[in-house]
Amino acid sequence: MIESDVLDRVLNEARCHGAGFAEVYAEDRRNTGVAFDDGRVDGVSSGRDRGAGIRVVNGVTTGYAHTSDLSERGLLAAARAAADAAGSADGGSVVVALDDKRSGAGTKVEVDPQAVPKARRVEMLTEVDEIARSISGAVTQVSAGLSDSYRSVLIANSDGVFVTDEVTRVLFRVSVVADGDLGMQTGAESLGFTGGWEVFDRYSLADLATEAAEQAVRKLHARPAPSGQLPVVIAQGTGGVLFHEACGHGLEADHIAKGASVYAGRVGELVASPLVTLVDDGTVDGEWGTRSFDDEGQPTRRNVLIEDGVLVDYMWDHIRARDEQRSPSGNGRRQDYASLPMVRMTNTFVLAGEDDPDDIISSTEHGVYVAKLGGGSVNTASGDFVFGMRDAYLIENGQITEPLREGNLIGNGPQVLSDIDMLGADFSMGGPGTCGKDGQGVPVGTGQPTLRVSSMTIGGTAA
Amino acid sequence: MSESDSNSELFALADSLIDTANPSEQIEVYISRGSSTEVRVHNGDVEHFVSAMSSGIGIRVINDGRTGFAHAGTLDAEIASQVLAEARENVSFSSVDEWAALAEPDGVDVTEQELWSDELESYPTADKIELAKKLEQITLDRDSLIRVDDTNFVDGGGEGLVVTTTGIRRYGRSNSCYLSVSTLADDTDGTRTGFGFAVGAHPGEFDVERAARDGVDRATRLLGATKPASRSTTVVLDPFVASQLLGIIGSTLSGDAVVRGRSLFADRVGESIAAPTFTLVDDPTDRRAYTATDLDGEGLAARRNVLIDEGELRGFVHSSYSARRAGEGTTGNALRGGYAGSPSAGCHALQLVAGERAQADLIASIDDGVLIEGVSGLHSGVNTVSGDFSVGATGMSIRNGAIAEPVREFTIASTIQRLLNDIVEVGADLEWLPMRASAPSLAIRDVMVSGSS
Numbered sequence: 032m033i034e035s036d037v038l039d040r041v042l043n044e045a046r047c048h049g050a051g052f053a054e055v056y057a058e059d060r061r062n063t064g065v066a067f068d069d070g071r072v073d074g075v076s077s078g079r080d081r082g083a084g085i086r087v088v089n090g091v092t093t094g095y096a097h098t099s100d101l102s103e104r105g106l107l108a109a110a111r112a113a114a115d116a117a118g119s120a121d122g123g124s125v126v127v128a129l130d131d132k133r134s135g136a137g138t139k140v141e142v143d144p145q146a147v148p149k150a151r152r153v154e155m156l157t158e159v160d161e162i163a164r165s166i167s168g169a170v171t172q173v174s175a176g177l178s179d180s181y182r183s184v185l186i187a188n189s190d191g192v193f194v195t196d197e198v199t200r201v202l203f204r205v206s207v208v209a210d211g212d213l214g215m216q217t218g219a220e221s222l223g224f225t226g227g228w229e230v231f232d233r234y235s236l237a238d239l240a241t242e243a244a245e246q247a248v249r250k251l252h253a254r255p256a257p258s259g260q261l262p263v264v265i266a267q268g269t270g271g272v273l274f275h276e277a278c279g280h281g282l283e284a285d286h287i288a289k290g291a292s293v294y295a296g297r298v299g300e301l302v303a304s305p306l307v308t309l310v311d312d313g314t315v316d317g318e319w320g321t322r323s324f325d326d327e328g329q330p331t332r333r334n335v336l337i338e339d340g341v342l343v344d345y346m347w348d349h350i351r352a353r354d355e356q357r358s359p360s361g362n363g364r365r366q367d368y369a370s371l372p373m374v375r376m377t378n379t380f381v382l383a384g385e386d387d388p389d390d391i392i393s394s395t396e397h398g399v400y401v402a403k404l405g406g407g408s409v410n411t412a413s414g415d416f417v418f419g420m421r422d423a424y425l426i427e428n429g430q431i432t433e434p435l436r437e438g439n440l441i442g443n444g445p446q447v448l449s450d451i452d453m454l455g456a457d458f459s460m461g462g463p464g465t466c467g468k469d470g471q472g473v474p475v476g477t478g479q480p481t482l483r484v485s486s487m488t489i490g491g492t493a494a
Numbered sequence: 495m496s497e498s499d500s501n502s503e504l505f506a507l508a509d510s511l512i513d514t515a516n517p518s519e520q521i522e523v524y525i526s527r528g529s530s531t532e533v534r535v536h537n538g539d540v541e542h543f544v545s546a547m548s549s550g551i552g553i554r555v556i557n558d559g560r561t562g563f564a565h566a567g568t569l570d571a572e573i574a575s576q577v578l579a580e581a582r583e584n585v586s587f588s589s590v591d592e593w594a595a596l597a598e599p600d601g602v603d604v605t606e607q608e609l610w611s612d613e614l615e616s617y618p619t620a621d622k623i624e625l626a627k628k629l630e631q632i633t634l635d636r637d638s639l640i641r642v643d644d645t646n647f648v649d650g651g652g653e654g655l656v657v658t659t660t661g662i663r664r665y666g667r668s669n670s671c672y673l674s675v676s677t678l679a680d681d682t683d684g685t686r687t688g689f690g691f692a693v694g695a696h697p698g699e700f701d702v703e704r705a706a707r708d709g710v711d712r713a714t715r716l717l718g719a720t721k722p723a724s725r726s727t728t729v730v731l732d733p734f735v736a737s738q739l740l741g742i743i744g745s746t747l748s749g750d751a752v753v754r755g756r757s758l759f760a761d762r763v764g765e766s767i768a769a770p771t772f773t774l775v776d777d778p779t780d781r782r783a784y785t786a787t788d789l790d791g792e793g794l795a796a797r798r799n800v801l802i803d804e805g806e807l808r809g810f811v812h813s814s815y816s817a818r819r820a821g822e823g824t825t826g827n828a829l830r831g832g833y834a835g836s837p838s839a840g841c842h843a844l845q846l847v848a849g850e851r852a853q854a855d856l857i858a859s860i861d862d863g864v865l866i867e868g869v870s871g872l873h874s875g876v877n878t879v880s881g882d883f884s885v886g887a888t889g890m891s892i893r894n895g896a897i898a899e900p901v902r903e904f905t906i907a908s909t910i911q912r913l914l915n916d917i918v919e920v921g922a923d924l925e926w927l928p929m930r931a932s933a934p935s936l937a938i939r940d941v942m943v944s945g946s947s
Contacts, residue, residue, distance in 0.1 A: 069754050069755075071589035072589040074588070075562055075563070075584035075585075075588050076562075076563040076564060076565070077563075077564045077580045077581075078565045078566065079565075079566045080834075081567065091537075092541065092542070094543050094545075097546060099548070112545050152587075172756060210755075215756075215880055216879070216880050217879045258724050259724040259944055259946070259947040260946060260947040289644075290685075291678060291687075293684065405874040406871075408886075413685055413687060418871070419873075419875045419884075436882050437875065437880065438905070439871040439875030439905050441871075441886045442903070488944055490875060490884040490886070490904075490905025490906075491907060491944065492884075494724075
């Protein structure tokens, strides 16, 4: 994308005021999307974006500028703008040696999505629409989409990092509306994969369409969710978002540095039930948050954050890891070239426990079973977090009984983590997520075994 | 709108593309170009300074009822012609939609507004930094219990144009800015958070003291907050929270949701769907609104539309597509998410018509209730198709007509349909927020509070 002698000159320009750190992040991104809605192809779109962001760190100040002009002139102008934004220092110039270029393994792609004809995508979505509508006469609307993205990135910085990498992702989503006497209800499923079109040989879109339609139809007769504190059982693979919110964000080093996290200063302490071992791992094959390198050019890794309930470590970006003179954790990520990197999760999951998943349900007298979670959000400073239940049921006398309408659950991170009293021997990763922070969205994965929280507040309307 | 030297090159690029249209083709070219700055201050120093420039082109082609779209993040003429070729190629994979067509000029005049501030445009960078530093300092000075998470000055300006083969040829530009502070307050039980912000056409209009006061009050009021008892009760949503509720209601009134069978208010026009105190308008022509605009995403004049009048549903917001399909006229409500997005129907600048009494008077009428000052999980616990509504909340208990102790870690729940009918009173304290909706305080009865069992 950019020659190394040009990069040398751009990094030097970026440090013209003597800043201690400069970085070039360039990317070329292409995406194709086919959307199906209302019984027809609703839109076929393609996009291309390329550009570079220049970051200059001068003491505590970061300057950032970006450009879609990848010529040397464009890059030098952005470098100067970033340098000006970061202000002056007397760090003195250090010669950068960018001779040790590393190439990422790239995403393993068996079937290149760009080689899949758009007509084939239309065919797949037409079939999804037909299957979802065939489930029940109550199904009144189906929306589905297939998209893929290819991103080629180059990262070079004044610490000598020089990395290129490629990442390919494919995404399928379907949502269904069903209509009944009590009004409309919705069901949704999605499948995300860091890799190529081969994922659709491994998973059946027909199954996902069926599940989304059945979910919507089941909910037509759902009763209002309970209001108040009850035990909550969460199905394997769907509840990773609980940990993403209850502690994931709170373990990001930027929140820690500002004392805006309930987990600040607690390394070595028991912060969760001893059943809980939490891992963030950007290297898991095919998962939605997987990359060879993070967006600061550091290799992704498997990082144990909580082990047997004890807080082991936070997640780090390059600058904070460097300042602390520790090895980076590969968690510096950004949405695109126009965005500053931040400390972000990759794939965050809880390892399997020892309980039989069926026992977890049968030993719960009265509670809520969440088969499918929606999104969530957290206030890292207070630790209070919410997550939505998209497909949930009442547990009565140890049995899953009636479906419940949607709602949020609320809890406090450290409290909920210590209230996890059963952890299943099963495990699976969940669907693709988009994690939002400070206006930037990045793809993330989550996973967990079936588990029980002894008490959480359920935000329904039934007294 | 007139062409000037600054935008004639953009028009020339758009014209060169639509001039290639075949007789059976409709082509729409949307171009945007803008810049923004974001200054974040922490502990008296600049934490980051982001200077951003972006530009791009989005092209829609409709041929024989089939639509194709493509975009690119550049205004390079050669790439633009590739984008057009891609959009044409995408047409061939699309389905026939009898209602698919570009907007046509509808004779509605553009309401002239001052959407561009030269004062903001020329505001010195050093002064932006100083403003953020000042807000951080006066926030800290107000209360020794307060820490500041971050303070931000954000501004952005951009120009955009829409040119179509159907005769639309419009250019607009606007800029905006705000100042915000995120606060932390600690007690033995943990940390509480707050925020404050200032908006204005340019920084000279900022009420910096007010931003600091809000930031301090919101965090310190929550110190010692506990979980309230679960019960069905009356809640008062403060203007910030009420505005977020308006945004949700607005999405149920989208013409696209209606024609695609996803609006719970479809077929209810002319009926009463809310309490008689509730009048909701979408008014992008009111310059006080942060998202005021003169044009919609298809280049038609943005206009004032009454959506709910004293509780009665008057109509929906439409793009030219949803209007054509619904058999109505467009309301000038096509929104697009920049050059990379196709237009769809949505609200520009919702405004809840204010009532007569102050928030304190609303509270004085309530024996038992909760003042809601913050909500979370609007994307995860609210379903705009079914109407289910459940969000996390923080606020203050109301007892015997007065504010009592702070509360947190609870939810409030109802359905969108019931919330509208259960509105008791609309306050007089309409606030202009850096959001797509502005509301005064709103009192609603029979809302389920879920806290301690």
